[in-house]
Amino acid sequence: MGSMEVRRLLLDEMDAAARVHRMTFDQRLPWLSGLHTPAEDRAFFREHVFSHCEVWGAFQGELLGFIAFRSGWLDQLYVLPAHQGSGIGSTLLGIATQRHPRLQLWTFQRNEGARAFYERHGFVAVRFTDGSENDEKEPDVLYAWRR
Template sequence: MPAPFTLRRLSLDDMDRAALIHRTAFDQRLPWLAGLHTPEEDRAFFRNQVFAECQVWGALAEEIVGFIAFWEGWVDQLYVLPQHQGKGAGAVLLALAKAASAELQLWTFQRNLPARRFYERQGFVAVRETDGSGNEEREPDVLYRWRRGG
């Protein structure tokens, strides 16, 4: 049974924690891309883009263990600390974004098989793959789409 999580909207006061969760989860799942950005660059990205453009919500189990950043129709970020993955935090965060939109899209890397399996279990369907030439990491990615009611 998934662990219970409290959800709350995050503020700029939570930015450092969100950036740390992002970097920790990203580097563990995608070690070949680790070190692409410094912690300072991560924090600037979260301050100037993620928190400025998205609703950012956290899953708390005593402390923030995961977060989602989304806007109408798009999931921009969804990361959960590795030791909390598989316990339901990602699913409850994604359900929050689904409740706010009739359709969602998101990108993930083709090689991130655990993320791909997770999104597919949540009803997302792969609709497009790229060679990665259009993203900063130059890593082949895949666009997923979810629509309410199938």
């Protein structure tokens, strides 16, 4: 892999982040694919992610992954499947953990890859739900991390 650029995303890169999210989500969680349209994804990124979070991306010509976080919360961390395992997620996670002494995040219980990644980085499962309170109605788990 050549040199990678990591920087804060600009608002006009919102659509690229939404595409990375959808491609990764649909490939890694196929049982949940198709719940939202690309237009709904873009609206969510515009109205929620980019308006409430710091959003950073990793580039190598194109956006390969991104992280979105705010005080106390890690809202999004997605790396294109072909680039997972190359250190991009760890690099992005490092930005959030440098800026915040405590973070929480939700992930789905069946997302074993994400769970293993967060646990390797010191996150601890603190609550399990039946999924009745999330849009996908998928059982999830709350993780917490403290510096």
